[in-house]
Every structure is written in structure tokens, then in C-alpha cells.
Amino acid sequence: HSGVALLRGSRPEDALPYLQRAEKLDAKRATVHYNLGTALKQLGRVDGAVVEFNKTFELDSTYAPALVELGAIELARGNARRSLEILLKAVTIDPESLSAKTGLANTLLQLRRENEAIVLLRQVLQSNPDDPDALKDLAWVFATSPESQLRDGPQAVVLAQRALQAEAKNPVVMTPRPAACADNGRFGDALDQRRAWVHLGAAI
Secondary structure, eight states: OHHHHHHHTTOHHHHHHHHHHHHHHOTTOHHHHHHHHHHHHHTTOHHHHHHHHHHHHHHOTTOHHHHHHHHHHHHHTTOHHHHHHHHHHHHHHOTTOHHHHHHHHHHHHHTTOHHHHHHHHHHHHHHOTTOHHHHHHHHHHHHHOSSTTTOOHHHHHHHHHHHHHHOTTOHHHHTHHHHHHHHTTOHHHHHHHHHHHHHHHHHO
């Protein structure tokens, strides 16, 4: 399918006409709406994406990826409790979904439920030791938690370095490391890394 191939190739604008055509031809298939929603979300058309993800779940109430996307959108909109409700449902539907667990952990962190988030992030890393989102979030907890018993600067640096290796060109993944370095007393490294990420972020 040309639209899906373009979407996977990070070309949502090119994929969109194909995906819209596919929806008209096969409006009863959940994956068609999910793919269209994904393209719309990547293009910043979030309201349209929400419509498509909701249609996905209406057609297939076991389609956890649609809930993961809806949960992430609600969190980005500042609706952490609504996000929590959605992502708990996603994890219940698919307990093995790493993206659902990572999304739920991120929401729990926003709600300051850090211990619960840590459990989920460790589960994700047991299944995929190189998951960049889980590495990023766990490093951030260890570097910045207001709870002294959770702060672990050296471990935060290790995790953040692994995140750097997992996605060396993604500043979103790399942002925990300055805080981790600073918490571990490595303020020079923290400053150098922050400068590097600002430069990298401007270049991509």
C-alpha cells in the first residue's frame, strides 16, 4: 500500500492523499482509520487525528495502538487524568504492548506517581533494553525526582547515555542527560551536552 509505505518513510504529507482514498474505499476497516489518524497527527492536524483514532476503536475495540495515540494526545493537551484512563484501558487490552506501558508511565510521571511509572519502565526495558522512550523517562526520574530516595545521578547518566546511543539524532530522547550529569556533579558535561542538543535540534 503506497500510503502506508510513505507513512513509514516519514512522509505523511505525501501519504495523506492515498490514505484518504483508502478510507473512502474501505471505511469499515480499523487499520485504515488508524493509518489516516497517524498521518494527520504527524502533520499537526490533531483534531482530525482524534476523530480517526476514535473511529478505529469503534470498529475494533481491541485495537490498543489507537488508545495509545489518544492517550498521548490527551496528555499533550494537559488532560493527564483523561490520558490515564485511556492508557489504563490500552494496557488492559494488550498487556504486552510496550508503547502502551511507556505511554502510561509518562502519564503517571506527569501525575507525580513516580514509583508506579518506574515499575512500568523497568518492565519495558526488560523486554526491550534499547527502548529510547523508556530509557529517557527512567533517566529523567532518577535525575530530577523531588523524592531523594528515587534520585540516582550515576544511574541516570548511564540510562541517558544508552538513550543517546539508541537515538543519537533525536533531541527529545537526549534531553535527560544534562540533568543527569548535573545531578551527578558533572556540570561541565551537562552544559556541553545541552549546547550540543540545541545545535542538533536546530539542524534537524
